[in-house]
Structures are given as C-alpha cells and as structure tokens.
Amino acid sequence: MADQLTADLESLKINRDEPQRPPGSGGLVRVIVWLVVLGALAAVGVYFYPKVQAAIFKTEVAMTEITVISPAQAATQLTATGYVVAMVRSRVAPRVLGRVSRVLVHEGDVVTQGQVLLELDASNQESARAAANARVLAARARVATAEANLADGTQQAERQRPLVERGVAPRQTYEDLASRASSLRAQVAAANAEVRAAQAEVAMLSVGISQYTVEAPIAGTILDKPPEVGEALSPELQSVLEIADMSSLVIEVDVPETRVAMVRIGSPCEIVLDAFPGRRFRGATLEIGHRVNRSKATVPVKVRFTEANEGVLPEMSARVSFLTEALSNEQLRAAEKTIVPGPSVVSRNGTRGVFIVENGVARFRAVRTGAQVGEDFELIEGPDAGTRVVARPPASLQDGQSVKERAE
Numbered sequence: 001m002a003d004q005l006t007a008d009l010e011s012l013k014i015n016r017d018e019p020q021r022p023p024g025s026g027g028l029v030r031v032i033v034w035l036v037v038l039g040a041l042a043a044v045g046v047y048f049y050p051k052v053q054a055a056i057f058k059t060e061v062a063m064t065e066i067t068v069i070s071p072a073q074a075a076t077q078l079t080a081t082g083y084v085v086a087m088v089r090s091r092v093a094p095r096v097l098g099r100v101s102r103v104l105v106h107e108g109d110v111v112t113q114g115q116v117l118l119e120l121d122a123s124n125q126e127s128a129r130a131a132a133n134a135r136v137l138a139a140r141a142r143v144a145t146a147e148a149n150l151a152d153g154t155q156q157a158e159r160q161r162p163l164v165e166r167g168v169a170p171r172q173t174y175e176d177l178a179s180r181a182s183s184l185r186a187q188v189a190a191a192n193a194e195v196r197a198a199q200a201e202v203a204m205l206s207v208g209i210s211q212y213t214v215e216a217p218i219a220g221t222i223l224d225k226p227p228e229v230g231e232a233l234s235p236e237l238q239s240v241l242e243i244a245d246m247s248s249l250v251i252e253v254d255v256p257e258t259r260v261a262m263v264r265i266g267s268p269c270e271i272v273l274d275a276f277p278g279r280r281f282r283g284a285t286l287e288i289g290h291r292v293n294r295s296k297a298t299v300p301v302k303v304r305f306t307e308a309n310e311g312v313l314p315e316m317s318a319r320v321s322f323l324t325e326a327l328s329n330e331q332l333r334a335a336e337k338t339i340v341p342g343p344s345v346v347s348r349n350g351t352r353g354v355f356i357v358e359n360g361v362a363r364f365r366a367v368r369t370g371a372q373v374g375e376d377f378e379l380i381e382g383p384d385a386g387t388r389v390v391a392r393p394p395a396s397l398q399d400g401q402s403v404k405e406r407a408e
Contacts, residue, residue: 060403068385070272081317083251088248094118253301256299263301345377
C-alpha cells in the first residue's frame with residue numbers, strides 16, 4: 001500500500017528542467033509547415049507554368065516585316081517586286097550534230113547580228129564539196145570537148161552542102177555529116193546538164209556546211225560561257241549560248257489583281273535593285289500584261305528604265321514603287337531608311353530587340369533604333385530589310401520558344 005502511494009505521488013511531481021508545450025501545439029506546427037510547403041509549390045507553379053505551357057503548346061504569333069522606305073514614300077501608290085528581264089534575247093543552238101572546232105567569242109562579249117560565234121568540225125562535208133567541185137570541172141571539160149566536136153561536125157556539114165547542091169558530092173555524105181552534128185549537139189546539152197547537176201550538188205553541200213557555223217541571230221551581249229573546243233553539240237540541246245540586248249532591259253513585276261487598276265501606262269516609278277541597295281533609278285510603266293496568273297492572282301507589269309542603267313544585269317531582283325509624281329533630283333540623291341515596326345520592338349533582360357522565327361522557334365535579336373517614324377522606328381542596327389518579325393510579341397515570349405504563325 002505504501003509503495004503504491006509513493007508511485008502515485010511521483011507521477012504528480014513537475015519536472016522543471018524540460019520545456020513545457022501547451023496542449024495541441026504539435027498539430028498546429030504541422031499545419032504551418034504544410035502551408036509553407038504548399039505556398040512554395042504554388043509559387044514554383046506560377047513561375048514555371050508559362051514555360052511548361054510554352055514547351056507543350058506552341059504560342060500563336062502574327063508576323064510583320066522590316067521594310068525600307070524611300071524619300072518618295074509619300075508619293076508611292078503601290079510597291080511590287082520582280083526581276084530584270086531582257087525583252088530582246090535569243091537562245092542559240094547548233095542546227096546539226098558536230099564537235100566544236102573553233103570558239104570565236106567569250107562570255108560578256110558584245111556581238112553583232114550575223115557574227116560567227118562557233119564553228120563545228122565540217123571536214124567530211126568539206127571533202128564531199130571538194131569532190132563535187134571536181135565533178136563540176138570534169139563536166140565542164142566534157143562540155144568543152146562536145147562543143148569542139150560539134151563545131152567540127154557542123155563545119156564539115158556546111159562545107160559538104162554546096163557540093164551536094166551542085167551535084168559534085170553525094171547527098172548521103174552530107175546527110176551523114178548533118179546527122180552527126182545533131183548527135184554532137186545532144187552531147188553538148190547532156191554535158192551542160194551534168195555541169196548543172198554537179199553545181200547543184202556543190203550548192204547543196206555548201207548549205208550543209210554553213211549549218212556547221214553558229215551565228216548570232218541578234219545583236220547583244222553573250223550571257224553564257226561558250227562550250228569548249230572538242231565538245232559535242234546536238235540540235236536537241238535547248239541552247240549553248242544566250243544573247244541579250246542590254247538596251248532592252250526592263251523590270252517585270254507581279255501586281256495583285258485587286259490593285260492593277262492603280263497602274264497606268266507611262267506613270268512614273270522608282271526602281272531599287274538588291275544588287276545596288278544605295279542606288280535608285282527612275283522608271284516608267286511600259287506594259288500591263290493581258291493575262292491574270294490564276295495561281296497567284298497577279299498581273300505581270302513591265303517597267304522600263306528612263307535613264308542610264310549601267311551595271312544592271314538580267315535576273316537581278318528589283319523592287320518597283322509606282323508613284324503619283326516623278327522623283328526629283330533631291331529625292332533621288334537622298335538615302336533610304338530601314339524601318340522596323342514599333343510594336344515588334346520589346347525589351348528582354350534590359351535589351352531592346354525583336355523576335356524572328358526560325359524553323360518554328362522564336363529567336364530574340366537585339367536592335368538599335370533611331371528616330372521614330374509614326375509608331376515605327378528607323379533601324380540603325382539589326383536584321384536586314386525584308387526579315388519577317390513577330391508583330392506584337394506577348395510578354396511571355398522568350399528566346400527559343402516554339403511558336404506557330406497565326407493565319408490571317
């Protein structure tokens with residue numbers, strides 16, 4: 001009994017060395033810990049969700065373009081792109097099968113109409129013509145012999161006729177001589193026919209030989225590298241040389257069908273070639289096509305140069321602006337400006353730039369802009385003119401993010 005009482009009293013003693021916890025405090029701590037963990041997870045989710053979403057789902061973006069404007073922009077009604085073409089040009093090919101024996105021109109040479117460009121090996125045909133000429137000479141020799149015999153026979157017959165008329169010589173002798181003269185006359189005619197036949201053969205062979213010479217059908221400039229000596233050529237070849245009349249160069253552009261009414265024959269134009277970005281040419285509308293390209297819904301328009309176009313070559317890329325008034329000398333000398341759309345310029349990590357799209361991936365490119373032009377900016381440094389950029393990049397768009405171009 002005493003031991004039980006002692007044990008009960010010991011259990012009621014307070015140990016002041018151990019920290020005291022209020023009742024239920026352990027559960028509260030666990031709740032607080034879980035709230036902190038959940039909050040951290042939520043913060044991480046908010047931060048990473050756009051990136052995860054971008055990695056899984058492609059962001060749709062609208063595209064625009066970095067452009068170049070000229071001092072004539074205010075007078076520009078319509079701009080179209082195209083290429084330089086020669087209105088007068090010719091593709092040259094041989095008329096017969098053969099090997100090149102002589103090359104008389106080089107790439108870039110200026111030639112006249114009818115000038116010999118190439119010669120093919122015609123040695124076999126030359127031999128045949130020489131043989132035909134020999135047959136002509138032989139036939140002419142036979143003609144000379146037949147004519148001499150005819151003259152002799154005719155003379156004998158003429159001598160015999162008075163004797164026959166006086167009864168001194170028999171008539172049969174005269175008749176034989178007259179008959180022989182007629183036979184000799186026929187021989188002369190046959191020999192002359194042989195000469196004409198041989199001459200016709202020579203003429204035919206000469207025509208054939210002339211086909212082994214390739215001549216320039218027009219005056220112009222050689223655009224291709226000529227074939228090498230010994231190279232085999234065939235009439236089936238589409239061409240071995242191309243000649244273009246450089247004075248006939250024009251710009252051919254495709255104008256949208258819906259805007260072709262804005263183009264007028266003779267209206268002033270500004271021509272800019274990719275090969276000479278700092279140089280502009282005056283031009284005028286020359287011809288409006290008479291057929292619509294159904295697949296592109298465009299009409300071809302030709303624009304001629306109205307001033308010297310030194311250095312311009314066929315197939316150069318060109319941009320043509322159709323103007324309401326011709327370019328002044330000041331406008332022609334003034335420099336063009338590259339313009340980047342203002343809404344396309346954004347900041348990322350303190351750097352101003354634009355987003356371009358490469359293989360479905362957005363790439364950030366830093367830019368340096370100048371004066372503001374409306375809501376756009378003059379581009380001092382950055383992507384080249386013609387580069388397509390994201391029109392209005394969303395704030396969540398980052399370098400390397402997959403994107404999809406929005407259908408307009």
